[in-house]
Amino acid sequence: MSDQPFNQHNHGGHTPYPDDHTFILAQSLMIRTAPEWTALATPPQTLPAGTLVHYVDHVTTGHYRYVKTTEGTYLPTADLTTNTVFGADSDPTVSQVPNQTPVVGHRYAMNGLFRVTRKTLAEHSAPDFNAPVSRTFKRGATLPYVAKYRTAHHGWLEISHAEGGNGYVPFIRYVAGIAEYWGREKTGSKGVTRLIEPWTYTHPETITTTEDPRQSLVPTTDEKTGFDQLAAKIAQVAASDTVVIGLINDTHLDSYNTAQSANTLHDLKALSYFAKNYGLDALVANGDLNDGVQTLDRTILDIDRAVTALKTSDTPFFITQGNHDDNSGFARYENGYRVDQVLSNVAASNLRNRHASASQIRPQTSEPAFYGKYRVPHSPVSLILLDTFDIPDSSSEGYFKRDYVEAPTGLHWTGILQNIRHSRSRIQQAQADWFSQTMADLEPNEQVIIFTHDSIRSAVTDNAVGRFWTYDWFANNQQGAYVQVYQTIIRHHAQIISVMNGHTHVDDWADDDGINWITTTCDAPDRRKSAHGAHATPSDSAWDVLVINPTQRHLTRLRYGWQDATGSVSRLRVSLFGDGTDNRVPNLHENLNKLRPATVTRNTILYNQTSKQTRQKWRGFRAHFDY
Template identity: 30%
Template sequence: MSIDVSNTPDMYTITISGTFTFNTNCRVRNTPDMSDGGVATYTSGMTVTYDSKLKNGDHLWLSYIADSGTRRYIPYANTDTGVYFGTDSNPVDPVQAAASSTPTQSSSNDSGLGTLSGQAGADVADQTPDGTTLTMSGSFTFNTTARGRDNDLMSANKGDTFNSGDTVYYDAKIKNDGHYWFEYSHYGSGTYYVPYTTISPFHVYGTDDNPGDPVYPQDQSSTTTTPSTSTTSRDHTGQDTGLQELTSDDNRVPVGEGYIYPCRGSLVLKSNAMGRTQPDMAATEVKKYLAGNKIPYTAREFANGHLWVVVNDSGDELYLPVSTIANYKSSYYHDKKHYTSTYSYVLTDYNATQPFSELWPNTATTNFFDVNDTSSSEVGTNITNISATTELTPSSDELNAMQQLADEVNASADDQSVSIAYITDTHFDSYKTPGTARVLHSMQLMSYFAKNFGVDLVIHGGDLNDGVKPKDISEADIKRAVDAIKFSQRPYIILQGNHDDNSGYSRDESGLDASQIITNEEALSLRRNWFSNWLNIPDNNPNNAVYGSYQVPNSNVTIIVLDGFDQADASNPTREMVRHGHTEYSTAQQNWLQSILDTIDDSQKIIVFDHISLSGVPLNQWACQEDGWFEYSTAQSYQAGIQSSQNIYNILEDHQSNHENILGFFAGHTHLDNNAFSGGIQFITTACALADRGIGASSRTNGTLSENAWEIIQINPTRNEIIQYRLPGGHTDTEYFKQTWQI
């Protein structure tokens, strides 16, 4: 819900001191203007001490004097979306109430406070300032579940639970945070608050023996009125959030000759070889390495006509030649525990050598590409023409297709519809294949639609990057992909997939080297912190996982995001311990899901997003049945994770049987369009966004509309209906794609 600043002029300032702890990155500026480029950044978790607040533009600002003596400004809330960027020790906003309004604290029904109830009061509630209190006592009997809190905020700490049929005895009523609240005594030991009405969309949770809500009647003498926040009509094109700071770089690391490829492993030579001080056959020879002995190494490099491995010998870093480039040809196999390779001077290499052909394609066939490779017959594979830091300019075909998509969405929308732009499994990685050179374009095209045609929310379903490159390259690509989503200028959420932590590279190509995994803490600054001001993430989240809820503004649609790879970092991982191999939900996440479902009113429609589907869905329920998915694995080491997936399914199934308000569960991971109806819930998996990967890859051509597999999910809560709209001309597996359903 937006913050009402209709009576507050720009630069309205109040003198007030306190501290503010940020839950997202915010720029420090010389002026209270979002167009000011800024001088520094407060990152999530940092705290600033301020001496004043002001309103300017569509933001509320903190202000303080820097050590240099210069006054600085930091935005702390978006007035259009009502989103606060952290926690305030002194939560008073620089907002002027309407001149005709009565002071926000009242002990009677003077000026009409409390004379309205029900829908009549909700229709004019936006004219009553938050915090308005009506002192009156009574009892209220609930007809649904509600939670008592230690403050009159939906985000406050929860305590008491009132089930259907329970009664609360209250001392006052308060209007705040989009709800009416009762103030009551918490077992005689303190004051607690419980919501009894959602203002918009209007819904009362039971029966009051002393009706009358904490709102003032509309001021009939006023020549203008503030628009009602009632959802009798809403615009499903969303609100512009502005463009977040871009952090990527269009210049890519050269990965050809001379690039040090971190790759821990060991090998056995066919013949003796000399370790040298530099990767050069003319460099000083230091030590002879004998054929038949296992030799550990920490990195590889192509240089001076040879493939070299880096050997640490008694603290010295030596370079050992193991193949000529001209004769380098690897054959390898995987025995379910590790890769074993054979090539040139090497009898056995206990690691894969495939990444070299991916990173330096001049040594391989034309199945692999980089920025300098022009041998491909594919259209538009040159990644240099796709800037991550410049907004996309669509082709005429793309513009026509997006207009057709918007027309289709608008034709079926009603005055309560919600629109979500959705893409999953982009697996973006520089140069690996033509598709990975182009999928950035698909993300940018979806963002162009979101910004220019409008949606309520943008969701990336996980596996943003492929995670099979050295960590520095993967991190650079994550920044480029996140920047592509930022161009949507809409609220967005990026789920965590099994590829996103780079554990595939660590597992298969660097000998389970933990230093090549993106840790849970490192992932915060790369992904989650950028959208944490939209996704309501619980505090009890030991692995910094990506799960939480999002209430679509001015609607009765709640988005629940789950993280099927919610697990701790491991300093010495086994193959079974990394995300690339299995699914897992922490106990904290399971408990959170149960608690958040308990707080959601039956009138709210729930949509669940997860990267991976759930083991509770029987395999034979899917329209397309495939073996080998993580959630159906028979491997003993995966069973704990599979059980946690079953627990999540059971929680959702139980909720659906009692409330019937979950309209859909969306996942990716399998790279194919698929659907299953199980436990009263419609489950969906979505095609891979990477054109040369997954089911249907053979029918998709880069540089054409068919490379796209993103869509608009339209939620029609009044009809309990969901419709999926793919970009016209884009990829759809029509055999298993389920376009529409009702619950």
């Protein structure tokens, strides 16, 4: 601990997170009547991924660990022979060290349909050509699969049998690194010759760290020096009523991809260590906690690791919703728009909001809410967390529903993207009304700092491609009650410290409409827009400490790690987003509307130009703000 204490949890902090004896399934699991692998319930009962189960005890039998549920049944939680865990366990004594499983031999649980184009394909009893053949499929056969494997030179589909057991059908061969497919995926509204296979984003050979998220950080000498220096800077500007908030943006945690993506877990632990040992009042992870390009089981485990690391802070912490957090990007880009791999809102809430400090601030709604308000104890300062990806779960027959009601004016829109969180920003009316009422109910001396992942400001200005905010197609794709939220902010600007966001992966700021609009760069160094980020080392973190002096009405932003200077980058954008899957025949009303185009904003006009040299600009890091 620093010998220059600046706050020492005067207002908050020191919030322990005891084991709540819960287990969240990372994959579908069958209920057992006893702690034995073969002791299946009759009839068989399967719980889906994301389910939260309360348990009373752990039991280890043979090669497996189980939990005994409060109902007296059992669920397997880990395979001890392979060090594979089947879900997120709240017990701090259970090892959760990331298992960077090699590409070869890993089972990727995912559902789909595969249509055979080869003359015949044989089904084997194991993903091995030497295994016995049980049946043969002819060209044109459609195979429903429940998982994929990769062996050294082949990819395999796991086929589930109605009478029990599984079979394995080869569907791809690798020769000198070139893939030869023996069929077509049948997905959504179109058939594709192939999808990006789930093992594409698995590169364990590049990952050298195996952080245990349950173990508090043991700082290196350099880290300890850096922490003490940061504490000294805070002490220089802190007063008796100071509130100090830790902030980290866009960690894009992915334990299976690159060293940079895996090492953001270390940064979460570092921020947590600083919060606990130097006295922060609260922590905010402002969206894109995980990267969202892995299968559902890995996504659930990564979110659990991140939340577990934040729990070591013993400090109230809150997580806003980003466009990567539910891994709908995986469904969009890799999985043919199927929803079985997308983290549901219920599962996301179970993972991110089950700890007391988050669950207590959420409004009571019929569906999980990812927004709320936290009043820092004994202080006039409150934190408001908003969800700029406020999109309900919506699917039909295993695929995303099409919804044309909210298509942005003037945009070429394929419809299928509307129900994929990764592709749009949205604020539902219920959240906007909650925010308006919350701001109206503020005490006269109360001051609020607002956190969102995507920018609120870009919804109502033509300057989203100008001096503030990088060129971002989300700015032209904001739906719902954005304008109401923005107007509420302006109406109460005298009580707003700042509006903090991330998403654009640069440091930026503006002071329009009497509001401090501040964005924080991406913590993952290989995801930043600047040239520096492309060549950064895994330890090159970037997180903030926000020092709020409510009497002086001053905000100081201090950075641990790297920060952006003013910069820009030019790129040739050659086509619109979208994938051309809208194969409907336009009706008469739609055809007439094409003859009477609605008035569009400058941003929409710029965006609809299919080829354009765009210049992304940012103003860099700024430390001091009056409000």
